[in-house]
Amino acid sequence: VSVGLLDYPVLQAADILLYEPDLVPVGEDQKQHIELTRDIAVRLNHQYGSEETPVLKVPEPLIKADGARVMSLTDGTNKMSKSDPAEMSRIELSDPPETIIKKIKRAKTDPTRGLEFDNPERPECNNLLTLYMLLSGQSKAAVADECREMGWGQFKPLLAETAVEALAPIQSKYMALLRDRTYLEAVLTAGNAKAAAIANSTLAKVKAALGFSQPLGSKE
Structure with a gap:
């Protein structure tokens, strides 16, 4: 096992803990990384902090109940x-x-007429219905009822139209932002300053807890 492969999960955890988040939005398949991050924070707090004054904030994963893992179209x-x-x-x-x-x-897709959620024999059907549910903003029950008797020839145009409509305002905003370079640079500069302040504060707390001495003249 290479050092890079061994250390990468710890680097991911550091990238999260450095900015002291309460919640970390992830897909279902990334939950294990948040669990490792939490384990590292809890262990460090136990060894070098206290319940009243923890060194690191222990984040929680934020995973959507539906659509936490969108599957491939192919x-x-x-x-x-x-x-x-x-x-x-x-x-x-x-x-x-x-x-x-x-x-x-x-x-x-598959050759079966009638669409349904959660059939392990029809993963593509479940995936496309889930996409339609997420993009249309409807409940799972409403989508299941609407599409129960549909064939793919009827459903695919419906899904395509819904996807185009749902993404249109996002794409419009995206293009507007790309045209406003001054605004983008200002946001990046402000975000960098805010992130650096949080990161430096967290790093200073960890160094103090672990007993690292600060270089002479350091402002941390």
Whole structure:
């Protein structure tokens, strides 16, 4: 095992703990990383802090009840990922409407008529219904009732239209921000200053708790 592979989870934990979050939004498959992060914080607090004055804040994972793990359009058993070499496997937030429609039209399905959630024999069906539920803002029960008797020829255009409509305001805002470079740079500068202040404070607390001496002339 390489040092990089061994140390990377600890580096991920440090990136979280450094900024003292209360909640960390993650997908279902990332929950284990938050559990490790919590274990590290709890252990450090136990050894070097106290219940009244913990050294590190112990964060909680924030995982959506529905849609915590969106699956690939080409394989309902694999997670949708930007690192997947197959572009047809995912919907990019910046995809134009015609691309979104094309990807959904070609999404993998099954020959069974009638759509249903939570059938382990129909992972693609569950995935596409979940996408429709999330993008339309409807409840799971409402989607199940609406789509129960549908075939794919009827459902896919509905999903594509819903996806295009749901992403339109996001894409509009995205393009507006890209055109306003001054605003973007100001946000980045302010965010960097805010993050640095929190990080420096956390680092100073950890160093003090562990007994690291500060260099002469240090302001930390």
